[in-house]
Amino acid sequence: MKFFKVYNLCIASEFPFPELIETEGEPDVIVRFGKIDDVTAIQHDGGKNFVGEIPEVGKCFIKDGREIVISPLPNVDESLLRTVLLGPILCVLLRQRGLLVLHASCIRINHKCVAFMGGSGWGKSTLAAAFHQKGYNVLTDDVMPIEITAGQVLVLPAYPQFKVFPEALISLGHETKNLSPIYQNASKLSYKFAHGFQQTPLPLQRIYVLDKGSEHLITKMLPQAAFVELVRHTRAINLLTEKEFIASHLRLCSELIKSVSFCRFTRKPSLEDLPNLVKLVEDDIALLTAQHDSSNTNSLKTSSDYSLATKS
Incomplete structure (x- = not known):
C-alpha cells in the first residue's frame, strides 16, 4: 500500500493516486480492492455503512468513515475510477466523518x-x-x-x-x-x-x-x-x-x-x-x-x- 494525504487525512491505498501528495503516518482511511456480495450489501443502512453502484465503474462499500472497498468492473478506465474515488466516494466518507x-x-x-x-x-x-x-x-x-x-x-x-x-x-x-x-x-x-x-x-x-x-x-x-x-x-x-x-x-x-x-x-x-x-x-x-x-x-x-x- 501507498500512503497519501488529502482532506487532512492519511489514506493507505492499494490503488495508486498520482494526483495526491504522498505522505507517511498512521492511516485514517484504508482504500482496498474487494468483493462486494449480497452479504456486504445487507450492511447498507444509508449512514455508517454505505453500499453503492457506479455505472461503468463498479461497486463500492464505504464503512464508518474509515474504509473504502472498491470492486471495479473489468477493464474499467483507471482515470475514471480515480475520479469517482476522489469525488463521489470520498464525499460519502467525509460526510460519515462528520464534515x-x-x-x-x-x-x-x-x-x-x-x-x-x-x-x-x-x-x-x-x-x-x-x-x-x-x-x-x-x-x-x-x-x-x-x-x-x-x-x-x-x-x-x-x-x-x-x-x-x-x-x-x-x-x-x-x-x-x-x-x-x-x-x-x-x-x-x-x-x-x-x-x-x-x-x-x-x-x-x-x-x-x-x-x-x-x-x-x-x-x-x-x-x-x-x-x-x-x-x-x-x-x-x-x-x-x-x-x-x-x-x-x-x-x-x-x-x-x-x-x-x-x-x-x-x-x-x-x-x-x-x-x-x-x-x-x-x-x-x-x-x-x-x-x-x-x-x-x-x-x-x-x-x-x-x-x-x-x-x-
Whole structure:
C-alpha cells in the first residue's frame, strides 16, 4: 500500500493516486480492492455503512468513515475510477466523518479563505484557476469539506489539481496540448500544478454563491437564502439518508451560516472578463476586512471607555 494525504487525512491505498501528495503516518482511511456480495450489501443502512453502484465503474462499500472497498468492473478506465474515488466516494466518507461537504472551490486570500459554490459548469474551477494564475494559493477544486467545531469553521485542503474546460485554461494563458482529459472522453482537462497549493486547513471567511446574469455584481444574502443554497450544493446529500445524518447536516448548515458571510456572485458568461471578476472579489474582501478591523477598533474603544468610566 501507498500512503497519501488529502482532506487532512492519511489514506493507505492499494490503488495508486498520482494526483495526491504522498505522505507517511498512521492511516485514517484504508482504500482496498474487494468483493462486494449480497452479504456486504445487507450492511447498507444509508449512514455508517454505505453500499453503492457506479455505472461503468463498479461497486463500492464505504464503512464508518474509515474504509473504502472498491470492486471495479473489468477493464474499467483507471482515470475514471480515480475520479469517482476522489469525488463521489470520498464525499460519502467525509460526510460519515462528520464534515459538511460542499460543491465548491476554495482559495486563500490573506490568512483566510473564500469559496465559490455552485453547480457543475458554473465556473467554480475557472474562477479558482484565475486566482491561482494571479498568485493566490488554492485549497480545493469542486469538493470542499468543512470542519465545524466550537464555532471555528475550517476548510480542509484537497490536492493540487484543477479540472477545467480547455477554453478556460487557454483564456488564462495555459498551454493545453500536453494535458489529458480527467478521464477518457471527458470534456474537462486535468491541470496539475506544483506551486500555489495550500496544504494546511484555513478558516473560512466568505462563500460566494455563483449565478449568471447580465452584469457582474456581488450582493449580500439573507440567512434563509443561504440555507437553501447550502442544502442545494451539499455533496452526497441524497445518499446518506439515515436520520442522524440528515439532522447533523441541517445543524452544520445552520452553524455555518452563523459563522460565515454569504454573497450572491452574479457574472456575465465571459472568459475575457476573468481579470475583472478577480478584481471584484479582491475589492469585496478588502472591504470586508476593513469593516472587520473597524469593528474591532470600535469594540476596543468601547471597552477602554467602559474601563475608564468604572475607574472614575
